[in-house]
Amino acid sequence: MKQLPxxxxxxxSAIFATFFPGANELAxxxxxxxxxxxxxxxxxxxSAGSGKSHLLQALCAAAAEKSRSAAxxxxxQIGPMGPEALRGWAGHDVVAVDELDVAVGNPALEEGLxxxxxxxxxxxxxxxxxxxxxxxxxxxSLPDLRSRLTAGSVFQLVALSESDxxxxxxxxxxxxxxxxxxxxxxxxMRRLPRxxxxxxxxxxxxxxxxxxxxRRLTVPFVREVLALSDDHRR
Numbered sequence: 001m002k003q004l005p006x007x008x009x010x011x012x013s014a015i016f017a018t019f020f021p022g023a024n025e026l027a028x029x030x031x032x033x034x035x036x037x038x039x040x041x042x043x044x045x046x047s048a049g050s051g052k053s054h055l056l057q058a059l060c061a062a063a064a065e066k067s068r069s070a071a072x073x074x075x076x077q078i079g080p081m082g083p084e085a086l087r088g089w090a091g092h093d094v095v096a097v098d099e100l101d102v103a104v105g106n107p108a109l110e111e112g113l114x115x116x117x118x119x120x121x122x123x124x125x126x127x128x129x130x131x132x133x134x135x136x137x138x139x140x141s142l143p144d145l146r147s148r149l150t151a152g153s154v155f156q157l158v159a160l161s162e163s164d165x166x167x168x169x170x171x172x173x174x175x176x177x178x179x180x181x182x183x184x185x186x187x188x189m190r191r192l193p194r195x196x197x198x199x200x201x202x203x204x205x206x207x208x209x210x211x212x213x214x215r216r217l218t219v220p221f222v223r224e225v226l227a228l229s230d231d232h233r234r
Contacts, residue, residue, distance in 0.1 A: 008072050013200070014057035018175050020160070020168035024051070027155035031055055031128070034094065035062035039124035043100075043135045043149055046157030049195025052130035055157075056096040059128060068093035075102035075109070083112030090119035093126065100131035100149075101138065110142040117148050165194060172200055173217070176207050180217050187219045191226060205229075 021028045027044060034040055044052050053074075060070035069092045078085045079102050086109070089095050095116070103109035120127045131138060134156070135149040160168055166185045173180035180203075192202055206217055206225060215221045 008074060008077060010057045010061055010072055011054075013204075014054045015061050016058045018172055019051060019054055019058060020164070020171045022160045022164040022168070023158040024155070027157060028055065030153060030155065031059045032062065034126045034128065035059055035068070036066045039120075039126050040152070041120075041127040041129075042153040042155060044128070044130040044155050044157055045132065045134045047132060047159055049197055050157040050159050051196065052157060053098050054196075056098050056128060056130055059096055060094060063094040063126075070094040071096070073097045075099040079103070079106070079109060083108045086112035086116045089116060090123060090125070092120075095120055095125060095127050097127075097129045100129045100135075101133065104138050104140055107141050110140055110145050114142055114145045114148065117145070160196065162189065162194075165189065165196065165199070168196060169199055169203060172203055176203070178203075178207055178210070178217060181219075184217050184219050184222055187222060 016028065016032060019028065027042075030042060034042075044055060046052055057072055060072045063070040071089050071092045071094070073086070073089070073095065075097060076099050097113065097116075100113075103113055117127060129135070129149060134154060135146060136154075138146065138149075140146045166182065166189065169185045169188065170180050170182070188199060188202065192198055206222060209225045210217055210221070213221070
């Protein structure tokens, strides 16, 4: 397996196997195909917590499993480094740019992304970007960048319904070898922010707490863990 860039490490849990697709099966299937087959690209867009970062990192992890070189580039970290941080990735098979919105209105970053796109296109690499708005609605100062990003496939990630979130939590729990009763999942939904990133973070904490205490994820136990957490906010 080729090593992923150390500057932008992937979360171990951000893989396709832990992503509950809900109504986003088409986007997931397309990304799975990009992980193993040559070039192409797409744009994912959706609200915060819709799974954009998870899927981009899952794409890179899956590509690496197939011995393809992959780079995950979050623009919140790239931005302060300047456009120079967008250079040198042309030799990769897959490049995933997250938080594209950060570059909007920054001519230097837009030029850097435009150059990166052209380099990857010339080598038939896969180039995937993610943003909170559709690429055609982003107010780029560089029109050519918008035209490139809107030329490929565009997928809106649909937020999970409440019932889907419950199923997603149970799905993630099973992946970790946990049993998450439905009443406990409903309790978490009532007590925590409902975005999947926050809920999954708490599921990780509850996994550790249950191992330490040797207790199941019942509502009384989860209530105790939440009460003991200083950073818990209803």
